[in-house]
Amino acid sequence: MTGLKLSKRAAPHPLDPLSAEEVISAANICRAYVAEKGLGAHRFNTITLSEPPKAELLAFERGGKYPTRMASVVMTKPPKSNPIEMELNLEEGFVVSYKTVEGVQVAIIYDDFYEVGESLFKADPQLQALCKEYGIESMDSVAVDTWPIHPVDREMGPEHRLFMGLMYWRSSADDNQYAHPLPWVPILDVESRKVIRIETAWKGPAPVAKMDSNYHHSLLEGKPRSDIKPLDIIQPEGPSFTVDGNLIKWQKWQIRVSFNWREGLVLHNVGYEDEGRLRPIMYRASIAEMAVPYAEAQEPHHRRLAFDLGDVGIGQLTNSLELGCDCLGHIHYFDAVLNNSKGEPYVIKKAICVHEEDAGIIWKHTELRNMHPEVRRGRRLVISFIATVANYEYGFYWYFGQDGAIQHEVKLTGEVSTTLASPEDGDDPRFGTLVLPNVLAAHHQHLFCARLDMAVDDEDGGRGLIVSEVDTVPLPEEDNPWHSAFMKRETDLTNEASAARVVDSTKARFWKIKNPAKRHVYSGHAASYKLVPANTQLLLGLPSSTTAERASFATKSLWVTPYDEAERYPGGDYPLQNVKTGGVAHWTKQGRPIAEGNDPVVWHVFGATHLVRPEDFPVMPVETVGFHLKPVSFFKQNPALDLPRTVNTASKLAGSCCGANGQANGTTNGHANGYTNGHTNGHTEGTVEE
Known part of the structure; x- marks a missing residue:
């Protein structure tokens, strides 16, 4: 079949995500192949860019050959859900490889949530009858969250694709379903498309949770606050960043972005211009996995453990962002192109947001002998996306500072997942918090793993780097x-x-990623970036649990492996219903060297242990977790020293904006001059330079 025949001039950058046209072309290549081979009907799971091997990409960046444009496709052959992996040459239009992976399941895709999951749950006659007995006449008022099942089902085994449903009732179309959990947890066999059984923690009649608790603006009781005055972000000359394709340039930073169904936002070729040279810092960075284990020990709710990247793909659940709400100021958006189960492309508009924001004082000093202040306000570039996974929202934010620092922050919000409280726990449940009468929000964890392929001042993609651990300790007595x-x-x-x-x-x-070939002119130390972790908890499941086996990556804060093209996901390639997922905890048992010359990849685990508060309901205020990457002996001196002196002329004394202009200006100038002259004259006879 004819491929795209991309010319070098017209070709996208090798790291650019697949376009809608490329998704269509890839699907057509796959259809033609399975038809020619007589392999029967196939269903598309994911179609994504196959990133070029690192060596090829580095050679291209130095002016070498354009890497072949490739696609990775995962399909299934219904009714089975084993992954069928296909590698495609998009330029020539042929299948490079076709392989079935036995014993594992493909990820849940968007179509599975509603076309397969919720619709089949709600169509089940037994569930319909139970709802009627409960006083629910119409299944239109029932909502079902489709969840992966954990641990592997004791009756069906890992070879069957099973979903479980968490059921809720809604009193109206915009009502908060999590105020009304229903007592049943149905188990769906996707292959037979039938509910095979219905589990419940109740021995007798379950209580009815009828009390509404809403956050939708049209259902809130009372009026919104009226004492909030406008706070506008104004950039009269536009933003300071530029965008060329998927390459962002801001201040001295250069960052290339991409997007895929699993990781969402990915950063590539991150560098900082210093003394006329673009110095590489990161080759590739992403959040590569997340595990969300729940605290409940009581069946059937002990089953809740989701891998929000490997099981369902955070990228395909990404929001279309709203200007002025999700992002403020002068914004640049990137769209995301994904595929449905038919192999058709669809676009998430405004999936990635790029903007800059005030970051407070970046440095300041006042010379006490003459009271002369030097102060600079910093700003940061923000690259972000937000995804909704059933009840939860996750906002992923990369911050780039004018001082050469990088920060990653995850903002957790949305709704806590609820169940009916067990009468055995009384008024103080062991595994969660009562947020309404009879409504329990279980304690849980959010455990993220960042994959950081660093390139600290190393044009060879990081081959010469070393990772070290730095502790601060008292000297021996x-x-x-x-x-x-x-x-x-x-x-x-x-x-x-x-x-x-x-x-x-x-x-x-903290940990350092350092380049011993590049030494600081004064300190003599290797050019480095230090990974500064937050003091976060690791996985709480006992080592003997299937949770600890499946989410083994979350048992350590740091892993380091030698670079391997095939080692991309710390929880394994296919964690869904997979007891022995593989991943970074298993790779490291090989004991491979990671010293200089082995191109170390850093995997950092961080997260939140969420002991639910009543204040987290009906919608949760943002909780933040993350880490920092900071330069150490990388720059000769403070890289933000050259920031210009600026004064924000829109700033006013509190209350001055409400009076007449003359009064406002007089108040401002009088207060400022009085403080300056009095404070200065009390310390020195000199004058303060304005």
Whole structure:
């Protein structure tokens, strides 16, 4: 079949996501192949760019050959759901490889949630009868969240594709369903398209949760607050960043972005211009997996463990962002192109938001001898996307500072998942919090894993890098006569098996990714970026649990592996219903060297343990988790030293905007001059430079 025949001039950048036309072309290549081979009907799961091998991409960036444009396609052959992996050459239009992966299940795609999941649950006659007995006449008022099942079903085994449904009632179309959990958890066999059984924690009649608790503006009781005055973000000359295709340039930063169904936003080729040279910092960075285990021990709710990337794909659940609400200021959006089960492309408009925002004071000092202040306000570039996974929202934010620092932050909001409370727990349940009468919100964890393929001042993509652990410790008593001295203790991590580490806030522990070939002119230390973790908890499931086996990546704060093209996902390629998922905890048992020359990849686990509060209902205020990457001996001095002196002329004294202009200006100038002159004259006879 004829491919796209991309010319070098017309071709996208090798890392650009597939366009809608390329998705169509890939689907046509697959259809022609399975028809020619007589392989029968296939169903599309995912169609995505096959990123070029690292060596080819580095060669291209140096002016070499354009890498062949490839696509990775995962299909199934109904009624089975084993992955069928196909690699396609889009330029020439042929299938490079076709392989069935036995013993695992493909990820849940968007069509599964509603066309397969919710519709089949609600069509079940037994569930309809139970709802009528409960006083629910119409299934239109029933909502079902489709969940992956955990652990592997004891009756059906891992070879059957099973979903479980968490059921709720709605008192109106905009009502908050999580105020009205229903007592049944149906189990759906996707292959037979039937509910095979209905589980419940109740021995007798379950209580009815009828009390409404809403956040929708049309259903809120009372009027909104009226004491909030406008706070506008104004950039009269436009933003300071530029966008060329998928390449973003801002201040001295350059970042290339891409997007896929599983990870969502991915960063590539992140660099910082320093003394006329673009210095590489990161080759590729993404959030590569997330596990969400729940605390409940009582069946059937012990089944709740979701891999929000590997099981369902955070990218395909991404929101279309709203200007002025999700993002403020002068915004640039990137759309995302994905596919449905028919192999047809669809577009999520405004999937990625790029903007800049004030970041507070970036540095300041006042010379006390003459009271002369020097202060600079910083700003940061923000690249973000937001995804809704059933009840929860996750906002993923990458921040780039004018001081060369990088921060990643996840904002957690949305709704807590609820069940009917068990009468055995009384008024103080062990595994959660009562947010309404008879309505329990279970405690749970959100455990993220970032995959950081660093390239700290290394044009070879990071091959020369070393990862070390840095602790701050007191000196031994024999060398510490006053018992007050302390120092850093740095240990290189040379083997992946021993490089599995945990956060230790008692030692102010952080990790460095350093380039020993590049030394600081004054300190003599290797050019580095340090990974500064938050003091977050790891997986709480016991080591003997299937939770610990499936989410084994979440048992350590840091993993380091030598670069391998095939090792992309810390929870394994296909974690759905997979007890032995593989992933980073299993790869590192090989004990491969990660010293200089092995191109180390850093995997950082961070997260939140959410002990639910009543204040988290009916919608949860934002909770944040994340980490920092900061330069160490990378720059000669403070890289934000060259920021210009600026004053925000729109700033006013509180209340001055409500009076006449003359009064406002007089109040502002009088207060400012009085403070400046009086404070200065009290300390020195000199004058303050304005």
